[in-house]
Amino acid sequence: MCVSLSALADRPQRIVSIGLCTDQLLLMLADRGQIASLSVWAKDSNMSYMIDAVGDIPLNNASIEEIVRLQPDLVLASEFVAWDTVGFLRQLGYPVEQVPVVKSVDEIYQLLGSFGAWTGNPDRAQAMAGQMRRRLAEIDARYADRPAKSVIIYSPNGFTIGADTLEHDLFERAGYRNLAAEMGISGFQAISLEQLVAADPDVLQIDRRLSTQDSLATAALKHPVLDKLIRRREYLDIPTRLRICGGPMIVDAIEMMAARR
Amino acid sequence: MILQTNDSRLLNAVLLVALLLVLMLAVSNGAVDIDLGKAIGDAWHRQASVESLIFFDIRLPRALLAALVGATLGLAGAALQGLLRNPLAEPGIIGVSNGAALGAVLVFYYGYSAYAWFVLPVAGLTGALLAVLCIFILVGQSRSIITLILAGVAINAIGGALIALALNFAESPYAMQEILFWLLGSVANRSFREVQIALPFMLLGWVMMLYCGRFLNALTLGEDTAKSLGFDVARLRLVLVLGVAASVGAAVSVAGNIGFIGLVVPHLVRPFVGYEPRRLMLASALVGAILLLLADLAVQSLSGTTEMKLGVITSLVGAPFFLLLILKSRNTLQ
Numbered sequence: 001m002c003v004s005l006s007a008l009a010d011r012p013q014r015i016v017s018i019g020l021c022t023d024q025l026l027l028m029l030a031d032r033g034q035i036a037s038l039s040v041w042a043k044d045s046n047m048s049y050m051i052d053a054v055g056d057i058p059l060n061n062a063s064i065e066e067i068v069r070l071q072p073d074l075v076l077a078s079e080f081v082a083w084d085t086v087g088f089l090r091q092l093g094y095p096v097e098q099v100p101v102v103k104s105v106d107e108i109y110q111l112l113g114s115f116g117a118w119t120g121n122p123d124r125a126q127a128m129a130g131q132m133r134r135r136l137a138e139i140d141a142r143y144a145d146r147p148a149k150s151v152i153i154y155s156p157n158g159f160t161i162g163a164d165t166l167e168h169d170l171f172e173r174a175g176y177r178n179l180a181a182e183m184g185i186s187g188f189q190a191i192s193l194e195q196l197v198a199a200d201p202d203v204l205q206i207d208r209r210l211s212t213q214d215s216l217a218t219a220a221l222k223h224p225v226l227d228k229l230i231r232r233r234e235y236l237d238i239p240t241r242l243r244i245c246g247g248p249m250i251v252d253a254i255e256m257m258a259a260r261r
Numbered sequence: 262m263i264l265q266t267n268d269s270r271l272l273n274a275v276l277l278v279a280l281l282l283v284l285m286l287a288v289s290n291g292a293v294d295i296d297l298g299k300a301i302g303d304a305w306h307r308q309a310s311v312e313s314l315i316f317f318d319i320r321l322p323r324a325l326l327a328a329l330v331g332a333t334l335g336l337a338g339a340a341l342q343g344l345l346r347n348p349l350a351e352p353g354i355i356g357v358s359n360g361a362a363l364g365a366v367l368v369f370y371y372g373y374s375a376y377a378w379f380v381l382p383v384a385g386l387t388g389a390l391l392a393v394l395c396i397f398i399l400v401g402q403s404r405s406i407i408t409l410i411l412a413g414v415a416i417n418a419i420g421g422a423l424i425a426l427a428l429n430f431a432e433s434p435y436a437m438q439e440i441l442f443w444l445l446g447s448v449a450n451r452s453f454r455e456v457q458i459a460l461p462f463m464l465l466g467w468v469m470m471l472y473c474g475r476f477l478n479a480l481t482l483g484e485d486t487a488k489s490l491g492f493d494v495a496r497l498r499l500v501l502v503l504g505v506a507a508s509v510g511a512a513v514s515v516a517g518n519i520g521f522i523g524l525v526v527p528h529l530v531r532p533f534v535g536y537e538p539r540r541l542m543l544a545s546a547l548v549g550a551i552l553l554l555l556a557d558l559a560v561q562s563l564s565g566t567t568e569m570k571l572g573v574i575t576s577l578v579g580a581p582f583f584l585l586l587i588l589k590s591r592n593t594l595q
Contacts, residue, residue: 156435158450190567192292193450197314214370216442217435220450225318228309 011120012074018062018085019078020047021245022099025111026076027053028128028247030119036070046209049241049249064088074118102246104169105136111246128248135251136173143175143258149202151176151236151257154226156210156217158190166246174257176203193220197229203260204229207240236260269540272533276547280328283554287324288316290558322453326515327557327571328550329456330448331522333463333512335549336542337505338523339530340470343477343538344501345400347409349586351524352509355409356416357392358520361506361513362443363420363427364388369514370431382462385514390506392416397502402484406590445572446517448557459511466508467546473501474539481538519571521579522549522556528586 015034017023020041027035027042027050040059042048060066062082067075067089075096077086089096097118102108109129116125151171153161161167162178162185171178179199180191196204206226210218242253289297293315300316303309334352341350341357352358364384368374374381399412424443428436476497479487488494526549527541534540556574563569 192568193319194292194315197311197319198293198295200311214372214374214431215433215435216439216450218433223318223450224452224454225314228314228318232309232314 012072012118014070014072015074015076015119016060016067016070016072017042017076018060018067019076019081019099020044021078021101021247022076023048024050024245024247024249025099025115026119029112029115029121029124031121032057034119036072037066045241046207046239047241047244049245049247051241067094068092076118102166103164104166105132105173105250107166108132108246108248108250132248132251136254139251139255139258140173143261146175146258146261148175148177149261150179151203151205152179152196152199152201153205154191154196154221155207156215156221158192158196158220159188160185160191160196161188162186166250167243170243170250170254171257174254175261176257193223193225197225201233203234203236205236205238207237209237210240234260269534269544273543273547276544276551280547280551280554283551284324284328287327287554287558288320290561291315291320292561318452322456323448323451323557324554326451326456326459327448327553329460329463330512330516330519331553331556332546332550333466333508334519334522334553335526336467336470336546337509338525338549339527339538339541339545340473340477340501340505341523342527343480343541344498345396345409346404346480347406348528348590349406349410349524349583351521352389352505353518353520353522354417354524354583355392355396355413356420357389357396357505357509358513358518359417359420359424359444360392360395361385361389361510362518363424364391364510365514366424366427366443370428370433370436378458379461381514382459382511384510385512386462386507386510388420389510389513390502392420393502393506441570442517444518445570445576446513446519447560447568447570448516449560449568451515455515459515462511463508466504466506466511469500469504469507471542473497473504474542476501477538477542517570517572519553519575521575521583522553524586525579525582526552528582 011034013034014036015026015030016037017026018039020039023038023042026038035057037058037060038054040061042054043051043059045051062085064085067085072094075089075094077096077098079098079100086096086098099111102111109132112125112129116122153167155161160180162183163181164186165188168178168181179201183195183199204226206221208221210221236257238253238256242249295312295315297316299310300312303313304317338351341352341355342348364387365381368380368384374384395416396409396412399415400409421444425440428440476487476492479490479492484494526545530541530544530548534544553571556571559574560569560571
């Protein structure tokens with residue numbers, strides 16, 4: 001498939017992303033020259049999968065003044081993030097695409113399609129989705145005969161992740177039962193340490209890289225009872241950057257989990 | 262005199278029994294129901310079961326910390342009210358707790374508390390000490406309630422603003438929302454690590470404050486009388502202030518600023534100890550521990566999915582009490 005020169009010229013040339021997850025897909029699908037700015041999160045080593053690709057692309061704090069100065073021809077924002085900035089930008093007449101929070105791998109395929117269309121690189125997006133499908137089928141086949149395990153995720157501030165989320169789909173595809181969903185939790189919800197210990201999962205998923213930054217929210221990840229729980233059971237340390245956003249990196253997370261079953 | 266001593270012993274014994282009962286209530290209540298017999302049995306056989314982990318690693322440190330912090334605040338309230346000879350003196354109201362919180366915030370969010378276990382409580386102590394010094398400079402020897410309250414308002418405002426400023430520049434994205442913990446206090450998710458960190462400084466502070474009991478008795482008759490009775494006023498005042506700073510500083514550095522316990526408790530206890538400051542102190546510590554444990558039980562049973570902070574409960578109960586005290590002392594205010 002050949003892209004005509006006029007189509008290349010019609011592609012947005014000054015794309016600004018103001019959120020972590022739009023940063024990731026933009027870095028994967030757009031040409032370096034199309035990106036005018038990324039959010040500061042793109043450089044966060046815990047959160048950003050594409051950190052090495054950022055290079056010297058200018059970063060923004062999602063403030064209206066920074067964005068307007070860049071004169072973007074497309075602004076990409078995540079749903080629920082910087083909604084006040086998004087409203088203002090639309091009033092000023094800038095084209096803004098709001099990216100929904102993906103809740104399953106199937107929604108990632110749709111999202112890749114949208115990103116391909118927005119950035120003018122549909123072939124790249126299609127190829128990426130195809131590769132994801134192939135790898136997932138391969139992982140399914142390789143680990144199909146291993147027994148299911150139970151898992152619970154514990155994040156800063158005691159948040160766990162229940163049904164109707166990308167993480168939940170990730171757990172199911174990797175062959176795990178998400179105990180948070182079985183507790184009746186849908187979406188993100190804080191649970192107490194007592195509830196976590198009482199759930200007694202086969203595998204506890206926490207990202208202890210996060211506890212290097214000092215805060216009470218992450219100090220809870222270092223609570224001694226978690227050490228004891230881990231000693232009793234198993235501990236899984238899928239880096240947050242592999243699962244926090246919808247994108248092909250989710251396959252790496254699924255593979256890591258499936259391999260540990 | 263002997264009779265009074267016996268009375269005080271009886272009171273303290275009753276309070277101690279009550280404290281043990283409330284402690285037992287606290288460790289048998291939590292987010293999930295567990296079999297306490299199995300918890301203790303498993304721990305006895307050194308088995309890390311779900312029950313023993315919940316009981317010994319989550320509930321016990323939480324309850325102990327609530328009791329220790331409550332005792333510290335009750336005792337410090339009694340000591341400050343005696344020292345400043347002012348019924349409205351309290352670590353929270355006069356800004357000592359916010360000072361301690363500022364010290365703790367500065368070392369905790371900027372990575373210094375990892376250097377050694379004592380860095381956090383010492384930072385709390387230093388902040389508390391600076392706030393007490395400010396109070397002494399602003400209030401001096403005045404016994405005016407209004408001067409004390411206004412000085413407290415000012416120190417609290419400065420402390421709160423500096424806490425917000427320090428959190429704003431912290432690296433962690435969670436820092437800013439944690440201002441709630443520092444301004445309202447909590448013992449949720451605290452472990453024996455925090456108990457170990459704070460306990461030495463709290464104990465030291467308690468001993469220093471209790472050591473000054475007789476001095477506080479003499480001080481009720483005025484500073485000159487205390488001097489003529491042979492008390493080294495300047496030295497004992499310093500011991501008291503350091504005791505308050507050490508214990509409150511350590512308590513706040515692991516549990517945040519929990520208001521009004523130090524105000525309410527001495528007033529509840531005073532009628533039972535013949536209005537004698539020395540006897541007030543130990544009983545205030547015991548009642549402070551009981552009340553904070555009860556407040557923490559309330560926090561756990563009343564909260565929705567996200568647990569509320571201890572200060573919400575203690576302020577809801579304590580602030581109206583504060584108003585009542587102001588109404589009662591209106592004559593002196595004028």
